[in-house]
Amino acid sequence: MSGDWKQRPEGGGWFAIWLIRTIARRGGRKIARLLLPPITLYFLIVRGPERRASRAYLGRVFGRPARLLEVARHIHSFAATILDRVFMLSGQMQRFEVRMDGLAAVHEQIDRGRGVLMFGSHLGSFEVLRVLARQRPDVTVRVVLDKAHNPAMTQLLDALNSEIARTVIDAGQDGPSIVLAIQQATDAGALVALLVDRAHPGQPSQAATFLGDSARFPVAPWLIAAALKVPVVLAFGLYRGGRRYDLAFEVFSEGIEMPRPQRSAMLAELVQRYAGRLQHHARSAPYNWFNFYDFWQGNDDAITPHAVDGRAAGGRAVGDGHAGPRAAAARRA
Known part of the structure; x- marks a missing residue:
């Protein structure tokens, strides 16, 4: 399977996601969960690349x-x-039992x-982090998302909570x-x-050892x-069933x-440390891995000092555009 995960279409499309949303909001979570077996069967039968990627990862x-x-x-x-x-995005966090570890350090x-x-991953649920809004209503939470990659899901989430969408x-x-937007926040x-x-x-990108490869x-x-x-905190919202x-x-x-x-050496060390923590939590909750593509094939681009100096947020180029002193500071880093 191609390592270019961005080329994979959304499973089910906007109508299927809208249907789940409608049933969930009108029938409740118990009734909506009755949709999960047919959705699972759909992916097993129709979505061959995801099925193969799942089998390879679990192996x-x-x-x-x-x-x-x-x-x-x-x-x-x-x-x-x-x-x-x-x-969760409808503000119904009370439906869930969320056990938290390390929250005091985040508050500090x-x-x-x-x-x-706060660095998250496609391991588990990133949305469960919304529980922080209940713990610290005085703190604004901003999420960096690529709206264009999942347009159906983006439209759905915008409809669920326009206040969150604006952040x-x-x-x-x-x-x-x-x-610039991250620094302002x-x-x-x-x-x-x-x-x-x-x-x-x-x-x-930087290579690191992850799950044996x-x-x-x-x-x-x-x-x-x-x-x-600024401080960097890792966050893992792991689904434990029910x-x-x-x-x-x-x-x-x-x-x-x-x-x-020391930039190249430090990048390698930081990424390997992160990969180690990601691996730890993936092993503790193996069914939470939601990268349904050949994660290990990736891309073969090596890091060069020029490439590192010229690239930044979201994998996009920070070239010669005039973005003011804040973006210039990011380039100099």
């Missing part, structure tokens, strides 16, 4: 060939978290008033605009959340963190310093 994490029922459980877990997103970083970068930082912008003391596990083909991870998030010098989620926070850095002469 890595289990250390043996994956069974078809395990692939079905994997897809079912994905569908369940998508359904739960409807309720937030209370320093510098803003925080999204669109990763489809040019690099300087993204960096952190300067205001916001918590900015973004997914940092998928490398865009053709953009700078080499995989490539994007470097842009780490360059942004070094430019802004209505149970585990939300784990880990303070990764209180501020990344990356001197130019």
